Amino acid sequence: MLIDTHNHVGLAALDESLDLLSEKAVQAGVIAGIITAGTVEDFEKVSETAERLQWAYCVGLHPLYVRKDWQADLEVLEDFLASHINDPRLVGIGEIGLDFYVEDLDRDLQERVLEKELELAAKFQLPVSLHSRRSLYRVMAALKKYPSVGGVLHAFSGSLEEMRQAVQRGLYLGFGGAMSYEGSKRVRQAAAVAPLSSIVLETDAPDMPPKFSMTHRSSPLDLPSYLDILTAIRAEERSLLEDALFHNSLAAFPRLKALL
Numbered sequence: 001m002l003i004d005t006h007n008h009v010g011l012a013a014l015d016e017s018l019d020l021l022s023e024k025a026v027q028a029g030v031i032a033g034i035i036t037a038g039t040v041e042d043f044e045k046v047s048e049t050a051e052r053l054q055w056a057y058c059v060g061l062h063p064l065y066v067r068k069d070w071q072a073d074l075e076v077l078e079d080f081l082a083s084h085i086n087d088p089r090l091v092g093i094g095e096i097g098l099d100f101y102v103e104d105l106d107r108d109l110q111e112r113v114l115e116k117e118l119e120l121a122a123k124f125q126l127p128v129s130l131h132s133r134r135s136l137y138r139v140m141a142a143l144k145k146y147p148s149v150g151g152v153l154h155a156f157s158g159s160l161e162e163m164r165q166a167v168q169r170g171l172y173l174g175f176g177g178a179m180s181y182e183g184s185k186r187v188r189q190a191a192a193v194a195p196l197s198s199i200v201l202e203t204d205a206p207d208m209p210p211k212f213s214m215t216h217r218s219s220p221l222d223l224p225s226y227l228d229i230l231t232a233i234r235a236e237e238r239s240l241l242e243d244a245l246f247h248n249s250l251a252a253f254p255r256l257k258a259l260l
Contacts, residue, residue, distance in 0.1 A: 003249040004033035004220040006202035010049030036095045038062025040076040050089045060096035063110045091255040094129025101133045118146045127151035167198045172252040174202040177210035179229045192233045
């Protein structure tokens with residue numbers, strides 16, 4: 001039983017219709033997914049898609065799309081969380097975080113928005129799905145103010161020291177298609193040595209396509225192949241990994257349990 005802990009199904013083109021995806025996912029052993037939104041315009045869409053697929057969802061403000069009227073967007077986010085907190089399919093806040101890779105983005109503004117979102121995570125007692133491209137040190141610093149907030153470092157690609165710090169903080173590490181590239185040495189090394197109890201799988205579908213993709217897109221249906229790759233990297237028994245990843249996903253997003 002596999003859970004895709006981070007994807008954007010329903011928000012962008014996939015190789016399958018949603019109905020076909022749902023059918024194929026069950027056949028592939030992918031029993032659930034978490035659809036993440038990054039703009040206020042996507043909040044209702046991910047909620048509706050999660051209901052249709054019988055999956056779960058998160059809502060948040062992605063750092064790449066923080067706007068000048070960010071305060072209004074934060075109000076929309078808080079109102080949405082308040083009105084949907086009893087929806088069992090709402091399992092977290094995300095995709096949120098920082099992106100220091102794109103140089104012309106306002107870093108100070110990103111950090112202000114992230115802090116407000118972490119406040120909301122603490123208020124609503126929800127985990128977070130964190131984007132931290134070239135900014136993990138600042139994401140970790142922001143989290144220090146909110147010790148009750150847990151979650152997943154989406155698409156983890158940090159150093160071994162950063163991995164140790166994240167694990168010590170109680171965060172989970174999301175691994176996906178990047179593991180399929182031999183050149184992704186930091187990702188593969190982290191996946192090899194991270195405590196098994198701290199790992200979850202994700203696809204980021206349709207983004208972050210794996211090496212073996214013929215369409216240059218990823219899909220939740222790739223998850224079994226990612227498990228195979230992780231099994232080879234760690235040289236551990238596949239069934240052991242699958243069981244651990246399942247339970248890790250539920251621990252990272254506790255509200256998932258009620259859906260399964």
